[in-house]
Amino acid sequence: MSIAARLIKSISVAGLMLACAAACAPRAHAEVSVFKIDIGLPNTVAVMVRGDFSGNEILRFKSAIAEIDPGKRIIAILDSPGGDVVQGEALGRFFWDARIPTMVLGGTLCASACTYAFLGGRNPTTGNPLRILALGAKLGFHRFRPDGMPERAYTKAELENVSRETQQIVYRNLQHLIYVHASLDVLKLNTGTVNEQVNFITEGDALNYGIAVLDARTGNLVLPDNIDQRTRKGDQ
Numbered sequence: 717m718s719i720a721a722r723l724i725k726s727i728s729v730a731g732l733m734l735a736c737a738a739a740c741a742p743r744a745h746a747e748v749s750v751f752k753i754d755i756g757l758p759n760t761v762a763v764m765v766r767g768d769f770s771g772n773e774i775l776r777f778k779s780a781i782a783e784i785d786p787g788k789r790i791i792a793i794l795d796s797p798g799g800d801v802v803q804g805e806a807l808g809r810f811f812w813d814a815r816i817p818t819m820v821l822g823g824t825l826c827a828s829a830c831t832y833a834f835l836g837g838r839n840p841t842t843g844n845p846l847r848i849l850a851l852g853a854k855l856g857f858h859r860f861r862p863d864g865m866p867e868r869a870y871t872k873a874e875l876e877n878v879s880r881e882t883q884q885i886v887y888r889n890l891q892h893l894i895y896v897h898a899s900l901d902v903l904k905l906n907t908g909t910v911n912e913q914v915n916f917i918t919e920g921d922a923l924n925y926g927i928a929v930l931d932a933r934t935g936n937l938v939l940p941d942n943i944d945q946r947t948r949k950g951d952q
Contacts, residue, residue, distance in 0.1 A: 769799030798828025808836030822852030856914035
């Protein structure tokens with residue numbers, strides 16, 4: 717069995733253990749908490765980020781892993797409704813640079829700014845993207861919008877400013893997706909909803925966006941690679 721295959725197997729086992737461990741972990745209703753979870757695997761440490769992103773999440777995560785042996789693998793477990801997009805991007809880029817896989821467990825949520833962090837997940841062995849959505853987890857994307865837009869009539873100049881701001885937001889998100897090697901089709905998920913709504917994707921749809929799906933009951937991890945190759949072949 718290759719090193720990459722053994723890693724995937726260990727992550728599947730970790731997913732089974734994490735489903736139980738996370739249920740007992742403290743829940744944060746507002747300010748985010750970052751803490752390590754013992755999952756019983758000698759060479760793998762799970763670090764959970766739970767709660768709203770309000771600032772300094774990247775510092776808290778780095779502080780949490782600073783004492784972990786560099787030879788051990790780390791899995792980032794995300795459970796957050798969102799918050800500060802800058803922190804979501806910073807986490808995602810760090811996960812990518814440090815080759816840390818990301819996971820959202822069944823019964824938990826990763827939405828809005830949290831998805832920026834989630835899409836930075838990376839296989840520590842191959843360097844390929846590795847973002848895992850467990851069955852029963854919720855992954856949701858907000859649409860692009862400038863903040864503070866009350867319902868009223870706007871002048872042409874104001875509408876031009878709004879258009880410019882929206883283009884800047886789209887460009888910023890595009891740059892993030894490129895950096896973490898995420899599917900650019902994710903941009904489609906940020907359209908078609910009103911401000912108060914989120915586009916939640918199904919586990920089957922997740923595979924189309926390069927996201928692996930874990931069945932925590934069986935430990936079966938469905939990787940998107942072969943599905944993506946088959947889809948591309950069918951488009952030729």
